[in-house]
Every structure is written in C-alpha cells, then in structure tokens.
Amino acid sequence: MFGNLFKKKGAVRLRRTVQAPENTVIWAVGDIHGRSDLLKPLVNEMLADLAASSAGRKVVVFLGDYVDRGPDSKGVIDFLASLPDRYPAEFHFLRGNHEDRMEAFLTDPTLGAGWCDYGGREALLSYGITAPSQRDDVEGWKAASEALNAAMGPSQRAFLERQEMFIGLGDYFFAHAGAKPGVALENQSTHDLMWVRQTFLDDPRPFDRVVVHGHTPTENVHADHRRIGIDTGAYATGVLSALRLEGEARSLLQTSKSGSGIEVSRGSI
Numbered sequence: 001m002f003g004n005l006f007k008k009k010g011a012v013r014l015r016r017t018v019q020a021p022e023n024t025v026i027w028a029v030g031d032i033h034g035r036s037d038l039l040k041p042l043v044n045e046m047l048a049d050l051a052a053s054s055a056g057r058k059v060v061v062f063l064g065d066y067v068d069r070g071p072d073s074k075g076v077i078d079f080l081a082s083l084p085d086r087y088p089a090e091f092h093f094l095r096g097n098h099e100d101r102m103e104a105f106l107t108d109p110t111l112g113a114g115w116c117d118y119g120g121r122e123a124l125l126s127y128g129i130t131a132p133s134q135r136d137d138v139e140g141w142k143a144a145s146e147a148l149n150a151a152m153g154p155s156q157r158a159f160l161e162r163q164e165m166f167i168g169l170g171d172y173f174f175a176h177a178g179a180k181p182g183v184a185l186e187n188q189s190t191h192d193l194m195w196v197r198q199t200f201l202d203d204p205r206p207f208d209r210v211v212v213h214g215h216t217p218t219e220n221v222h223a224d225h226r227r228i229g230i231d232t233g234a235y236a237t238g239v240l241s242a243l244r245l246e247g248e249a250r251s252l253l254q255t256s257k258s259g260s261g262i263e264v265s266r267g268s269i
Contacts, residue, residue: 018171018210019248024057025050026169026245027253031063031096031214033235034070034122036079041262042240042255043083050089055246058089061167063214063230064096064176064194068119070235073102074126074151081159095163096176096215097194103160106152109138109145119235127151165193168209172245177215178227181205200227212243221252223269243269 020026027046032039050058066080067073084091101115102123112120113135121131129147132140166175166188173185178200180192185207192200197216206226217233221241228250234240238257243250252267 017248020172020245021057021170022247023055024059024169024246025053025055026059026061026172028061028063028174028212028230028243028245030230030232030241030243031065031217031234032070032076032240033065033068033098033119034073034076034126035234035238035240036070036072036075037262038234038238038240038255038257039076040079041264042242042253043079045253045255045264046242046244047087047089049244053246059092059169060089061092061169061174061212062094063174063212064094064163065098065214065231066093066096067102067123068098068115069122071122072126073123074156077156077159081155092167092174093159093163094167094174094176095165095190095194099160099163100194105145106149107145109141112141112144124148165190170245171209172212173207173209174212176213178213179207179211181207185209185211221269223250228269 029042046060062080066076080093098119101111102120105111105115105120112131116131124131124144127148129144129151131144166173168185175193177194177196179185179188180196180199181203201216211227213227213229214231216229217231218229221232222229228243230241230243232239232241240255242253244253250269252269254265256263256265
C-alpha cells in the first residue's frame with residue numbers, strides 16, 4: 001500500500017507569494033507515526049530556533065498521524081502531550097486519521113482488525129498489548145480495547161480528545177490530509193480534513209490559502225501554488241520533516257536515521 005502512496009516527486013517552487021502573519025514564526029511538523037527517535041531531536045531544534053527568535057508569536061503545528069506503524073506510538077503521545085506545559089510556545093495538535101481510528105477502538109473493539117490493517121498492531125505493542133491474530137476473535141479484540149483503555153493515562157486521553165481539525169494562519173491553512181476542492185476551507189468536513197487524498201492532490205484549482213498537510217507520503221517535501229506536503233514517510237524512510245514559515249520565507253528542517261545515530265539537516269523550498 002505504501003508503495004502506491006509514495007510519490008517520487010521533488011519539491012516544486014510555489015508560484016504565488018504567500019505570507020505568515022506579521023511578527024510570527026510558524027513551525028509545522030509532518031506525520032510522525034511512532035518515530036519518537038526522530039521527533040525529539042527535531043522538536044529540540046525547533047524550540048531552540050523559537051527561543052532565539054524575536055517574533056512576538058511563536059507557533060508549532062503538528063499535522064497529525066502521531067501513532068501507528070512505527071515502534072513508539074505511546075512515547076510520541078507522552079512527549080507531545082507534555083510540550084504545552086514545558087515550553088512557552090503556542091502548540092496546535094491536529095487530528096489525523098490514525099488518531100481517529102485509535103480513539104474509536106477505545107470504545108468500539110469491533111474496529112480493531114481494520115485499525116491493525118494499517119498500523120494499529122504496532123501502536124498496541126508500544127503499550128505492551130498484543131493484538132489478536134484472528135480478525136474474528138471478538139473476545140480478543142474486546143480484551144485488547146480494555147487493555148488499551150487501562151494503559152492510557154489521563155494526559156494521553158486528554159491529548160486525543162482535544163485535537164483540532166485545522167488552523168488558519170496568515171495565507172496558510174493547516175490540515176492533516178488536505179481539503180476538498182470546490183468547498184470553502186472553513187466549511188470542510190472532518191472526514192475530508194483527515195482522509196482526502198487524490199481529489200485534493202490532483203485538482204489544479206487553488207484555495208484562498210495555501211494548504212499545508214501531511215497524510216500522503218512523498219520522497220521529498222512537495223510545494224506548489226496550492227499546497228505544501230511535508231509527510232516524508234518517517235516510519236518507512238527514517239526521515240521526519242518540519243516546515244518553518246516567517247513572512248514570505250520558507251525553510252525545512254529534517255531529522256534522519258543513520259548508522260551513527262540521528263542526523264539533522266536544513267534546507268529551503
């Protein structure tokens with residue numbers, strides 16, 4: 001499945017001028033998928049950048065899909081949930097389709113087999129829970145759901161419940177998956193904000209803001225006149241990407257897994 005989603009496209013320069021709000025620095029982080037090893041050094045670099053900035057407003061937007069597929073969904077949620085109390089920045093945690101299915105499994109065990117088809121099994125393992133081997137194991141899925149409910153602390157449950165669907169900042173609109181063409185950004189459905197793919201990616205019509213999104217992994221960060229996609233498939237590629245916006249300027253920060261540890265690199269689009 002991943003091979004069909006992973007488009008080998010290089011970054012394309014935006015063809016219209018867009019700006020972040022005045023006196024504001026924004027960082028946006030792509031899909032993490034359980035890669036706490038890549039997340040923590042990336043966040044440390046972003047926070048150091050914000051601490052050095054003289055901007056009056058400092059914003060960090062996480063674009064969703066914190067869990068599943070990678071090895072440490074629990075560690076990712078624990079880390080993200082702790083950030084607002086530890087650092088003086090404005091944090092926004094958007095809801096991805098993977099968080100949506102994870103939370104749904106907490107109340108409906110029958111969804112477990114479908115969730116595990118695209119990464120839930122690894123998320124359960126990060127909590128010390130082994131998913132049933134059989135899709136029709138009703139009692140097994142019920143037990144797994146109960147175990148996950150017991151393993152999640154109040155801060156993790158609150159983190160899931162308080163996620164936002166989108167945020168608009170200046171000439172940018174941030175959502176997990178993107179937006180449905182022909183529908184005003186403020187009128188987008190929650191389903192499209194979390195799940196839309198080809199109808200959003202393939203339609204050439206621009207929105208009134210540039211959409212910054214994850215959900216669809218690409219080998220390189222993709223940017224054009226209507227969208228910037230920053231999901232670089234961290235769970236499979238070992239590369240996690242973040243986008244920095246200030247005024248008209250845009251730059252990239254990435255952490256990647258190498259034989260000697262985690263490397264940090266910077267670039268522009």
